[in-house]
Amino acid sequence: MNSQTSFNLRELIDSSANRVLDLHSDFVNPQYAKVLRTIGFDVNYARAEGAYLYDDKGQQYIDCLGGYAVFPLGRNSPEIQDAIKQAMDLQLPNLPGIGPFKLAGLLAQRLLELAPGNFGKVFFATGGAEAVDAAIKMARIYTARQGLVYCHRGYHGLTMGALSVTGNAEFREGFGDLLASTVEIPFNDLSALERELSTGRHAAFIVEPIQGKGVNMPSENYLREASMLCKKHGTVLIADEIQVGIGRTGKWFASEHFGCGRPEQGGTWQPDIFVVAKALSGGYVPVSAVIARDEIHRAVFSSMGNCSKMQNTFSMNDLSMTVGLATLHYMRERKTCEHVARVGNYLVAGLRDRLRQFEMFKEVRGHGLMVAVEFQRPQSLGLRLGWDMVHKLDESLFCQAILMPMLTDHRVLAQVAGHRLDVIKLIPPLTLSEADCDKIISAFEATVGACHSLAGPMWAVGKKLAAAKMRTANV
Ligand SMILES: Cc1ncc(COP(=O)(O)O)c(C=O)c1O
Known part of the structure; x- marks a missing residue:
């Protein structure tokens, strides 16, 4: 008689659903878990499909990070x-x-x-x-x-x-x-x-x-x-x-x-x-x-x-x-290369068009769906103070002030393009559509626009991350 029980992945996932980050913190990498919590990237993703991630409440996120560029046919491609x-x-x-x-x-x-x-x-x-x-x-x-x-x-x-x-x-x-x-x-x-x-x-x-x-x-x-x-x-x-x-x-x-x-x-x-x-x-x-x-x-x-x-x-x-x-x-x-060239051009042109009104916007560059949005030190005094404060705290921080509300308010996931850079990088699954691009462009416009207000996310995020940094330093 065989008394072995079957492996049940669904059950395992469900039974640990509320402890994902704690388990990661306890047994994999506590600092990574701490960073996710601090920057608000600790979303409990439950499922993924195409160019989207879905959290445990069923909310859809456009994935502009693409598992670091590994999804040419979309997530969970059938x-x-x-x-x-x-x-x-x-x-x-x-x-x-x-x-x-x-x-x-x-x-x-x-x-x-x-x-x-x-x-x-x-x-x-x-x-x-x-x-x-x-x-x-x-x-x-x-x-x-x-x-x-x-x-x-x-x-x-x-x-x-x-x-x-x-x-x-x-x-x-x-x-x-x-x-x-x-x-x-x-x-x-x-x-x-x-x-x-x-x-x-x-x-x-x-x-x-x-x-x-x-x-x-x-x-x-x-x-x-x-x-x-x-x-x-x-x-x-x-x-x-x-x-x-x-x-x-x-x-x-x-x-x-x-x-x-x-x-x-x-x-x-x-x-x-x-x-x-x-x-x-x-x-x-x-x-x-x-x-x-x-x-x-x-x-x-x-x-x-x-x-x-x-x-x-x-x-x-x-x-x-x-x-x-x-x-x-x-x-x-599927003629993926042709699709990527077309959608990439659409995204770059849209971002350029809608962001050029902002002082802190420097340029959009890219080929296909490898796209960067770069920012620069603004001219006006008030904004420059905010920019300098954030950069003094941490040279990688400014983009985070854009990425955090992009995720929480607009459900667009993206990343900073590297350490000490004022560049956001978009490398979504290659199935991204023009309709997705419209949402990404609007999310950027709203978020970058908010950073140009003195009470905007640049200050809020700066303060939040500075406090977290001080707490970490004291550990
Ligand atoms: C250009 C380039 N080379 C090499 C690597 C390393 O690949 P892996 O992380 O699979 O070791 C990466 C990863 O991001 C990369 O972007």
């Missing part, structure tokens, strides 16, 4: 769910270890067809940082050099390798020695790049075509010239499209906006390696990919003895390969 169910029903010989991986070749083939350049092979990993580590290792072995050049504010992940080329000090502090022979240069600075590359020490230059932290755009020809410099000095160019790749900007690869492509298709440059992840997962099963030129890949996998020189236990598992294949399939079917 198509991806169906693909996962198919994979499970087929009782596939998942993870043979030593034996043929059924689906990896198919996904690699699709990625190589889509990538704008002449690439030869794909190495799969699980998270983005893991793929960055793999790309670094490939570049080092291929060039037999150590050096790595990366950009200020470049973000490539937080494993020790990826962190070593991440140009945001706040993530690096306190962890001791990272990879040796790394050099940080300013983004968009070709002279600095040339100076470094001409030393002949560098294996790779790693760059995001559009920087995620701050949503910084490359200046005209920067990427093409950088690729020429890399070629001239024998350095591998790694384009990190983990966030901006796979449709986010309205093209399969963001680099295509800047002339990247095969020469026969009019492309003027291409990187040696692309890394992608995030959206390839369909928002369900983590998967990342290093798309490399053949000779670079061959430098690692140079003989039968070296055939497993780089590997991860869970990469190429059937579920991650399935979601990758299904994501690419349905994005093509």
